[in-house]
Amino acid sequence: MRPVSYSRVSDVATAIATVAADPTSAYLAGGTTKIDMLRIYAEPSQRLVDINSLPIDHIEVQPDGAVRIGGLARMNDVALAPVVVDRFPMLSEALLLGASAQLRNMASMGGNMLQRVRCSYFRDAEASCNKRAPGTGCSALAGVNRGHAVLGTSPHCIATHPSDAAVALVALDAMIHVQNSGGHHAIAIDDFFLLPGDTPEREHPLNHGDLITAIEVPALPAARNSLYLKVRDRESYEFALASAACALTVTDGVVAEVRLALGGVATKPWRARRAEQVLRGAPATRETFARAAAAEMADAVPQPMNAFKIELAQRTMIRALETLTARGEAP
Amino acid sequence: MTTAIGRPLDRVDGHAKVTGAGRYSAEIALPGLAHAVLVTSRIPSGRVELIDTYDAERAEGVLAVLHHLNLPKGGSVPPLLPSLFGAAASGQTFFPMQDEVIHYAGQHLAMVVAETLDQAEHAARLVRITYQETASITTVEQGRDRAYEAEKIFAGFIPGRIARGDVAAALDRAPVTVENSYYCAANHHNPIECSATTAVWEGDRLTLYDATQGPNATLHTVAELLNVMPSHIRVVTNYVGGSFGCKAMIWDHPALAALAARAVHRPVRLALSREQMFSSVGHREEQEQRLTLGADRDGRLTAIRHHKLSPTSHFDDWAEPSLGVASQIYACPNYEGVYNLIKANTMTPTFTRCPGEASGMFVMETAMDELAEKLDLDPLELRLRNYAETEPMTGHPWSSKGLRDCYRRGAELARWSERDPRPGTRRDGNWLLGWGMASSGYPVTPPGNPQRARARIFADGSAVVQSSFSDIGTGAATAMTQVAADGLGVPLERMRIQYGDSDLPNTAAAVGSAGAGMVSAAVHIAATALRDQLIAQAVADEHSPLHGADPRQVVVSDGRMALRDRPATGETYAELLQRAFMADAEALGTWNPPGMDTPYGTMTFGAQFAQVAVDPDLGLCRVRQLIGVFDPGRVLNRKTAHSQLMGGMLWGMSHALLEGTIMGPDGRWANASLGEYLVPVNADAPDVLIETIETTDTVVNPLGVKGVGEVGMVGTAAAIANAVWHATGRRHHKLPITIESLL
Ligand SMILES: Cc1cc2nc3c(=O)[nH]c(=O)nc-3n(C[C@H](O)[C@H](O)[C@H](O)COP(=O)(O)OP(=O)(O)OC[C@H]3O[C@@H](n4cnc5c(N)ncnc54)[C@H](O)[C@@H]3O)c2cc1C
Ligand code: SF4
Numbered sequence A: 001m002r003p004v005s006y007s008r009v010s011d012v013a014t015a016i017a018t019v020a021a022d023p024t025s026a027y028l029a030g031g032t033t034k035i036d037m038l039r040i041y042a043e044p045s046q047r048l049v050d051i052n053s054l055p056i057d058h059i060e061v062q063p064d065g066a067v068r069i070g071g072l073a074r075m076n077d078v079a080l081a082p083v084v085v086d087r088f089p090m091l092s093e094a095l096l097l098g099a100s101a102q103l104r105n106m107a108s109m110g111g112n113m114l115q116r117v118r119c120s121y122f123r124d125a126e127a128s129c130n131k132r133a134p135g136t137g138c139s140a141l142a143g144v145n146r147g148h149a150v151l152g153t154s155p156h157c158i159a160t161h162p163s164d165a166a167v168a169l170v171a172l173d174a175m176i177h178v179q180n181s182g183g184h185h186a187i188a189i190d191d192f193f194l195l196p197g198d199t200p201e202r203e204h205p206l207n208h209g210d211l212i213t214a215i216e217v218p219a220l221p222a223a224r225n226s227l228y229l230k231v232r233d234r235e236s237y238e239f240a241l242a243s244a245a246c247a248l249t250v251t252d253g254v255v256a257e258v259r260l261a262l263g264g265v266a267t268k269p270w271r272a273r274r275a276e277q278v279l280r281g282a283p284a285t286r287e288t289f290a291r292a293a294a295a296e297m298a299d300a301v302p303q304p305m306n307a308f309k310i311e312l313a314q315r316t317m318i319r320a321l322e323t324l325t326a327r328g329e330a331p
Numbered sequence B: 001m002t003t004a005i006g007r008p009l010d011r012v013d014g015h016a017k018v019t020g021a022g023r024y025s026a027e028i029a030l031p032g033l034a035h036a037v038l039v040t041s042r043i044p045s046g047r048v049e050l051i052d053t054y055d056a057e058r059a060e061g062v063l064a065v066l067h068h069l070n071l072p073k074g075g076s077v078p079p080l081l082p083s084l085f086g087a088a089a090s091g092q093t094f095f096p097m098q099d100e101v102i103h104y105a106g107q108h109l110a111m112v113v114a115e116t117l118d119q120a121e122h123a124a125r126l127v128r129i130t131y132q133e134t135a136s137i138t139t140v141e142q143g144r145d146r147a148y149e150a151e152k153i154f155a156g157f158i159p160g161r162i163a164r165g166d167v168a169a170a171l172d173r174a175p176v177t178v179e180n181s182y183y184c185a186a187n188h189h190n191p192i193e194c195s196a197t198t199a200v201w202e203g204d205r206l207t208l209y210d211a212t213q214g215p216n217a218t219l220h221t222v223a224e225l226l227n228v229m230p231s232h233i234r235v236v237t238n239y240v241g242g243s244f245g246c247k248a249m250i251w252d253h254p255a256l257a258a259l260a261a262r263a264v265h266r267p268v269r270l271a272l273s274r275e276q277m278f279s280s281v282g283h284r285e286e287q288e289q290r291l292t293l294g295a296d297r298d299g300r301l302t303a304i305r306h307h308k309l310s311p312t313s314h315f316d317d318w319a320e321p322s323l324g325v326a327s328q329i330y331a332c333p334n335y336e337g338v339y340n341l342i343k344a345n346t347m348t349p350t351f352t353r354c355p356g357e358a359s360g361m362f363v364m365e366t367a368m369d370e371l372a373e374k375l376d377l378d379p380l381e382l383r384l385r386n387y388a389e390t391e392p393m394t395g396h397p398w399s400s401k402g403l404r405d406c407y408r409r410g411a412e413l414a415r416w417s418e419r420d421p422r423p424g425t426r427r428d429g430n431w432l433l434g435w436g437m438a439s440s441g442y443p444v445t446p447p448g449n450p451q452r453a454r455a456r457i458f459a460d461g462s463a464v465v466q467s468s469f470s471d472i473g474t475g476a477a478t479a480m481t482q483v484a485a486d487g488l489g490v491p492l493e494r495m496r497i498q499y500g501d502s503d504l505p506n507t508a509a510a511v512g513s514a515g516a517g518m519v520s521a522a523v524h525i526a527a528t529a530l531r532d533q534l535i536a537q538a539v540a541d542e543h544s545p546l547h548g549a550d551p552r553q554v555v556v557s558d559g560r561m562a563l564r565d566r567p568a569t570g571e572t573y574a575e576l577l578q579r580a581f582m583a584d585a586e587a588l589g590t591w592n593p594p595g596m597d598t599p600y601g602t603m604t605f606g607a608q609f610a611q612v613a614v615d616p617d618l619g620l621c622r623v624r625q626l627i628g629v630f631d632p633g634r635v636l637n638r639k640t641a642h643s644q645l646m647g648g649m650l651w652g653m654s655h656a657l658l659e660g661t662i663m664g665p666d667g668r669w670a671n672a673s674l675g676e677y678l679v680p681v682n683a684d685a686p687d688v689l690i691e692t693i694e695t696t697d698t699v700v701n702p703l704g705v706k707g708v709g710e711v712g713m714v715g716t717a718a719a720i721a722n723a724v725w726h727a728t729g730r731r732h733h734k735l736p737i738t739i740e741s742l743l
Helices: A010-023 A034-039 A075-080 A084-086 A088-095 A101-106 A108-112 A165-171 A273-279 A286-298 A306-328 B014-019 B054-058 B116-125 B140-146 B165-173 B215-227 B252-263 B325-326 B358-376 B379-385 B403-414 B476-488 B515-540 B573-579 B637-659 B716-728
Strands: A004-010 A025-028 A047-050 A059-061 A068-070 A175-180 A183-188 A211-217 A227-230 A244-253 A254-261 B034-040 B046-052 B061-068 B108-114 B126-132 B161-164 B176-186 B196-203 B205-210 B231-237 B268-273 B286-293 B301-312 B335-345 B426-427 B431-443 B451-458 B462-466 B496-499 B555-559 B562-563 B571-574 B584-589 B603-615 B622-630 B687-692
Touching: A010 A025, A010 A175, A010 A211, A034 B196, A047 A183, A059 A084, A059 B034, A068 A084, A075 A084, A075 A088, A075 A101, A075 A108, A088 A227, A088 A244, A108 A165, A108 A211, A165 A227, A165 A244, A165 A254, A165 B286, A227 A306, A254 A273, A254 A306, A273 A286, B034 B116, B034 B252, B046 B108, B054 B061, B054 B116, B061 B176, B061 B252, B108 B116, B140 B301, B140 B335, B161 B379, B165 B286, B165 B301, B176 B358, B196 B252, B196 B716, B205 B215, B205 B252, B215 B231, B215 B252, B252 B268, B286 B325, B286 B358, B301 B325, B301 B358, B301 B637, B325 B358, B325 B431, B358 B379, B358 B431, B358 B637, B358 B716, B379 B431, B403 B431, B403 B603, B403 B622, B403 B687, B426 B584, B431 B622, B431 B716, B451 B476, B451 B515, B451 B573, B462 B476, B462 B515, B476 B496, B476 B515, B496 B515, B515 B562, B515 B573, B515 B584, B562 B573, B571 B573, B603 B637, B603 B716, B622 B637, B622 B716, B637 B687, B637 B716
Parallel strands: A004 A047, A025 A047, B034 B268, B205 B231, B301 B335, B462 B496, B622 B687
Antiparallel strands: A059 A068, A068 A211, A175 A183, A175 A211, A227 A244, A244 A254, B034 B108, B046 B126, B061 B108, B161 B335, B176 B286, B196 B205, B196 B268, B286 B301, B426 B431, B431 B603, B451 B462, B451 B584, B555 B562, B562 B571, B603 B622
């Protein structure tokens, strides 16, 4: 493992000051991404600043019905919080279908947003990889790329964004709250995740020392009828080959409200805006769903080993929409 | 008079394992222990042009950096010989770091030794190697044009071509034929414990703590590789965290650990990383098989033509014997089997649980299902019509065969007769349901050398039985305790088994599902020899109540010898020994196994049934139930035997649906991690129902143990693939069956 140094802080201001002062330092939350990166030499040696005792792990309901999730709230705690289970089942399910129970007890929500890609060339410190070592090339293009993205790719990087929770949060228009030495600001989640373009090493707009203090999920009544559908080779403990976070309200056979986002197929948690556009106001039929799904995937770019994802993503969207339609009809 | 054998006794080493008290080979704490880490080749073919160790040597804690330019040369590489022979058993006839030539990616090129593991790992990253790369072949596809028919495979034991009758003529005449090509991805063993060796020199004497299936195999192999007298080496294997074949042969790391320890004059631990496990201890080779079946209109097989094509290393002609059981499972007058090989830039493939049986029977049993479909016959009925009453290749009788009962009982449990033969007709919501079945078979192979054990009883009546075998997690030590207790006639609590040490009486490696049979033979012979010796002493002792009795009329239970028909007359072992002022008594047991030429077919048989659910929209296949009925001969411990069979069947499921190592275009395994090489998790495990059919076998070994280690995996993949066909109407000829092929 990379040589590291370690210290622990207990208040937000000191945490920010400590990390901001040293460009080689980094926050350490659950460590389920960070320590892996150091073990496999995918990130440089660091001075780790342990933030696990900061008081930013609460889950609070706001007066307007929004839910504010602390940056250090653990995946399992969020998944099982009654308010999340009731109001945002898709988020609860996305969390519970991720990783394993042990990991979810350790892993924080802030860390989840910043987890690194699973591309095996990114994780092989000696392979060419534009994300890890800008300008060295992308080994995945001519390599084993079954798990890679078909949406949002660039000639410089095709790695899939791995987070499940972020897919649900993108569908829910969450806000990422950030604090630094200059103060506090919030970033709309869809702007938080960056497309690789020609700078795949830049994954989000945070500056060094920026601390994720909370993730705010605005109230959305339609989200009570929502789900997260995750398709993968084995039943558990694996990242998605395709997934859909979906909320749906059907009134008189017509789609009144819909939120749809995709995981496992795109370089960022993918809000399916084209599909939503086709769906809104259209009859809630399989035919509409298929048309919407096809529209979303129209610009998908397959790689030699992952062309099946274009079809799989469409079927995943259709299944999610059909399931929610049936649920909505149930007495 | 059996009391302990067969009981579902808890593992004797269970407590030590679950509490962490048991020390595995990479956990042996020794004063002054240093750590070695391997540096491996990034390229599959070429040469090391330059090896720059400047930074590594200066890194904190580093004691030595060893490579082809400074590694002391040792002895010679022994020939490749399965470790069941009890001799040196090198996994490949190649030893690394002798010159600059690179034969395969992952080849061991250098070794860094440092004070701590972290320091050694870090310094290993600082070794910079400049390569001169040459063209490589790493897949069947790339090497197809260069394939050749092997003269012999499998260390020379199996001919590359086996023929009987006239296949071409029989196929010409056959009114019904089935012909297909099948593909199985490469597999890796992935036991939870990665291979590791801790090496300690005391003068010219070497002790190795090694994670191995055969302490003696390690001993003999390292002796030859290092040119050290076998008498000066001791190999200790306290615990092994699974193996599945990757610790069956002896690879280069035990010898490298010893060389490193010699170089730094300290004990050295060399533990392979998970990634290194993919290119250090062999694998199941990627393979293509072409199978043609000819049958008459009643479904009786008239011809089998079975050809295999697979890559092997530059050094050895190795292919797992995929044609083996597939050629023995059905009666058929005309047969032709051929192994074709490709010399490739990989290491020598090796035994991987069910080496050949799993892949070959996937092919045979899928083809039989297709034949049944063509003939409009029930798949089970087709198998019964081709039941091999004698071993088809030799005509010899079977030593025992309970397959008919396995079929019958399995069919009952699966309610096979209620199955609608038409595919794609049952639904449960989004899921299509299907049932499939297949036959199982795994050969019973005797070890190549005598097996020994020593039994010793103390004056208080407690006893120990010693034998060098290693328990790789199967429960062998528990079962042997039961065999020893029954053989000597003492209660289980008074019997201890001591094992996992080459200083103890010799056994071959626990491989090929042969461990329980061969070790139980030695343990049984030793324990009964000691019993007979003590009975003889009693009847000769005028102070014994048994004085003058016919020894054949004396029976022992609970540590007490007594007359069979007058149980009141007798005395305990303890009384006998104490009266004679004997602190202990002991006996050696030796079992001379039957030769390979024994005129019997020997095999464990079984029948498997699988129910699957397929979501054709999302490409998902989930197994809902597995049923297996087997005829393993004597069952030594019901619990551990069932666990072995269940583990085998679950691995068969994994073989069918999940496992495959992918060779990248750069000639390296692309998914060398447990995150990407998928094995089933608990959520994937279906309900598994297992039964055994009692069979008596007087040929294979004294207790009639045929073995359960691997047969559970044979046929599972075909039963699942056949069930997928039954669910969806689509045949699958490629393993694993993944989402993209089910969409
Ligand atoms: C085997 C395995 C399987 C997994 N499977 C899944 C899965 O199926 N689905 C899924 O979504 N995820 C999965 N994950 C990823 C897991 O969810 C993330 O690793 C986890 O959420 C990261 O959180 P952490 O608290 O451990 O972050 P850390 O590892 O501590 O940190 C991750 C990164 O975020 C930074 N950081 C952490 N907290 C903050 C903060 N508050 N502000 C600013 N920066 C911060 C750290 O500096 C670091 O760069 C898996 C992980 C593993 C190891
Ligand atoms: S896909 Fe992205 S992460 Fe993977 S190798 Fe290419 S640049 Fe690196």
